[in-house]
Amino acid sequence: MDLILIQTLNAVQYGLLLFLVASGLTLIFGVMGVINLAHGSFYMMGAYLAFTLTSMTGNLLVTIVLGTLLSALLGAVLEWALFSHLYQRNHLQQVLLTYGLILIFEELRSLLVGDEVYSVKVPSWLDFSVPLGSVMTYPAYRLFMSGICLAVAVGLYFLIQRTVIGARIRAGASNRAMVQILGINIDWLFRLVFSLGVALAAFAGMINAPSATVSPGMGTQVLIVSFVVVIVGGIGSVWGALLASLLVAFADTFGKVFLPDYAGIAIYVVMAAILLWRPEGLFKS
Amino acid sequence: MSTLITSPSRAVIIAVFFVLLAGFPQLNQDFYTELVTRVMIMSIFAISLDLLLGYTGLISFGHAGWFGMGAYVFALLGTKYQLTSNLWLTLPAAMLVTAFFSFLVGLFVLRTRGMFFIMVTLAFAQIFYFLFHDVKALGGSSDGMNLRGKPTTAIGNWVPFELTDTNTLYYFVMVLMAALLLFMALLLRSPFGRALQGIRENEHRMEAIGFPVFRYKLAAFTISGAFAGLAGYLFAILNSSVNPEMLSWHQSADGLLMLILGGMGQLWGGVIGAFTFMLLQEVLSTFTKQWHLWLGIAIVLIVLFLPGGMISIFERIKGIWKRRFA
Numbered sequence: 128m129d130l131i132l133i134q135t136l137n138a139v140q141y142g143l144l145l146f147l148v149a150s151g152l153t154l155i156f157g158v159m160g161v162i163n164l165a166h167g168s169f170y171m172m173g174a175y176l177a178f179t180l181t182s183m184t185g186n187l188l189v190t191i192v193l194g195t196l197l198s199a200l201l202g203a204v205l206e207w208a209l210f211s212h213l214y215q216r217n218h219l220q221q222v223l224l225t226y227g228l229i230l231i232f233e234e235l236r237s238l239l240v241g242d243e244v245y246s247v248k249v250p251s252w253l254d255f256s257v258p259l260g261s262v263m264t265y266p267a268y269r270l271f272m273s274g275i276c277l278a279v280a281v282g283l284y285f286l287i288q289r290t291v292i293g294a295r296i297r298a299g300a301s302n303r304a305m306v307q308i309l310g311i312n313i314d315w316l317f318r319l320v321f322s323l324g325v326a327l328a329a330f331a332g333m334i335n336a337p338s339a340t341v342s343p344g345m346g347t348q349v350l351i352v353s354f355v356v357v358i359v360g361g362i363g364s365v366w367g368a369l370l371a372s373l374l375v376a377f378a379d380t381f382g383k384v385f386l387p388d389y390a391g392i393a394i395y396v397v398m399a400a401i402l403l404w405r406p407e408g409l410f411k412s
Numbered sequence: 413m414s415t416l417i418t419s420p421s422r423a424v425i426i427a428v429f430f431v432l433l434a435g436f437p438q439l440n441q442d443f444y445t446e447l448v449t450r451v452m453i454m455s456i457f458a459i460s461l462d463l464l465l466g467y468t469g470l471i472s473f474g475h476a477g478w479f480g481m482g483a484y485v486f487a488l489l490g491t492k493y494q495l496t497s498n499l500w501l502t503l504p505a506a507m508l509v510t511a512f513f514s515f516l517v518g519l520f521v522l523r524t525r526g527m528f529f530i531m532v533t534l535a536f537a538q539i540f541y542f543l544f545h546d547v548k549a550l551g552g553s554s555d556g557m558n559l560r561g562k563p564t565t566a567i568g569n570w571v572p573f574e575l576t577d578t579n580t581l582y583y584f585v586m587v588l589m590a591a592l593l594l595f596m597a598l599l600l601r602s603p604f605g606r607a608l609q610g611i612r613e614n615e616h617r618m619e620a621i622g623f624p625v626f627r628y629k630l631a632a633f634t635i636s637g638a639f640a641g642l643a644g645y646l647f648a649i650l651n652s653s654v655n656p657e658m659l660s661w662h663q664s665a666d667g668l669l670m671l672i673l674g675g676m677g678q679l680w681g682g683v684i685g686a687f688t689f690m691l692l693q694e695v696l697s698t699f700t701k702q703w704h705l706w707l708g709i710a711i712v713l714i715v716l717f718l719p720g721g722m723i724s725i726f727e728r729i730k731g732i733w734k735r736r737f738a
Binding site: 156162209212216218219220222223224226227228229230231233234235237238347351354355357358362388389390391392395396398399402403406407408 | 465471473520523524526527528530531532534535536538539541542543545546547548552661665668669672702704705707708709710711712714715716719
């Protein structure tokens with residue numbers, strides 16, 4: 128019983144983390160129509176930022192605030208310099224350019240911080256375990272992480288559902304031309320969405336860094352799982368992404384427990400099943 | 413564009429290309445002979461992808477799945493289960509198995525379009541990646557497998573050639589590449605090939621005039637998978653090893669890059685692209701450890717400024733030439 132409780136907590140935490148990465152990806156798909164393979168690199172970059180900035184500032188919270196701002200800025204610059212040229216291009220060119228960016232980011236990472244695996248210290252005030260049932264304990268940092276991710280998800284909900292900017296983003300996702308006709312500056316809207324997506328992915332990388340390791344291949348791994356989330360949830364649908372993130376996280380976590388040999392493919396089996404049922408994902412935006 | 417030889421000047425270029433290619437191993441530089449063998453195998457891989465990408469308009473990002481599967485069929489038959497290493501059994505087996513699984517996967521993925529198709533093909537390739545990475549019965553291991561040897565070629569007591577010889581393997585691959593080019597040229601001129609190109613141009617119209625579009629796409633997906641399996645099979649023989657990285661998305665992306673470099677939807681695009689890409693890789697990696705950085709920068713610049721590939725350079729020069737002098 129305790130095992131299932133712990134695995135459920137793990138799955139929820141993984142699902143919320145995945146949601147932060149996938150929500151940005153699905154928004155960029157949905158609003159700008161751009162397939163961004165480099166999205167995983169932003170997650171990786173976040174983790175390395177966490178490593179670098181904590182060793183400079185010594186404080187995780189300062190790191191996260193600073194890192195998120197830096198990532199949002201980088202996102203805006205990238206959008207202006209590269210991605211804004213991709214909106215009119217076909218998917219193949221988008222795939223190739225963003226794949227090229229992955230290679231660049233990975234090599235820059237290798238040049239700047241090396242190829243070693245790093246770890247980031249859990250802040251001392253969270254470095255304890257919460258007793259769970261009679262014998263098990265659960266690391267407090269993981270609960271803290273789930274809480275923060277949940278808070279960000281709720282924040283995102285309010286931003287998209289209850290603000291003018293959110294209404295414009297939703298409008299942009301469903302009918303870009305109409306938004307332009309209404310006189311809304313679409314360039315700035317796109318830039319905002321893109322830098323929001325980058326910031327969310329980097330934030331996820333930063334907050335996860337203390338509970339995992341910071342390693343070279345992490346961007347690719349999270350990217351492909353995020354793709355599955357977007358496919359399952361439906362392109363452009365933030366709520367689909369939330370539901371799909373949790374679904375994928377549960378499939379993955381419990382797959383590892385019950386069928387360790389086939390754990391790697393559990394999420395893809397879920398994906399195939401959903402596709403057979405609904406070829407456009409759970410929520411069509 | 414789709415025929416093998418479109419003009420006399422082209423015929424001369426192609427003849428010269430094959431004469432040079434055939435003469436190359438006589439220099440007896442084993443390292444370079446193997447390098448060109450590898451390039452020709454990648455050409456086969458790129459050509460097989462072009463059937464989807466360039467001719468049917470399907471952007472598959474999971475083509476490495478078939479490449480790796482073809483390689484693993486040989487590894488499992490010849491090394492893991494030691495059923496047979498005979499070329500005449502294992503090569504058709506590799507192609508049939510990849511064809512069968514591409515058919516099955518095609519049933520799923522061809523229901524989707526656009527971005528979905530790109531991501532879903534990637535996701536299916538990941539399934540196969542993890543199967544060959546994790547499942548012990550399939551030789552699952554991150555290090556892959558070293559093979560017991562090259563395929564035997566005996567038919568009864570008669571041994572027509574030995575693939576252990578570097579030059580023989582080279583010629584074997586060269587003949588297969590030439591055969592594939594010929595096959596593609598004929599296929600693309602056939603009603604079937606025309607229909608695929610019609611689907612690429614306008615799927616709905618093809619549907620409207622009564623073509624069973626889904627079946628055509630499925631057939632293209634299956635054939636393309638089988639040839640990618642052939643390329644993987646040859647690659648396994650050349651390296652005498654297989655590993656799950658053959659199924660990784662970097663391998664799929666390499667195929668796309670080759671076609672972009674060489675020009676997609678052009679019979680020779682795959683060959684030109686594979687030669688350019690592999691030689692670029694070889695040259696850059698001797699100069700710098702960060703060759704991926706330069707590759708990445710090159711990709712970004714090519715997409716931004718030269719979306720038609722290398723072939724479009726010639727077209728542009730031709731255009732300028734014509735405006736000046738004709």
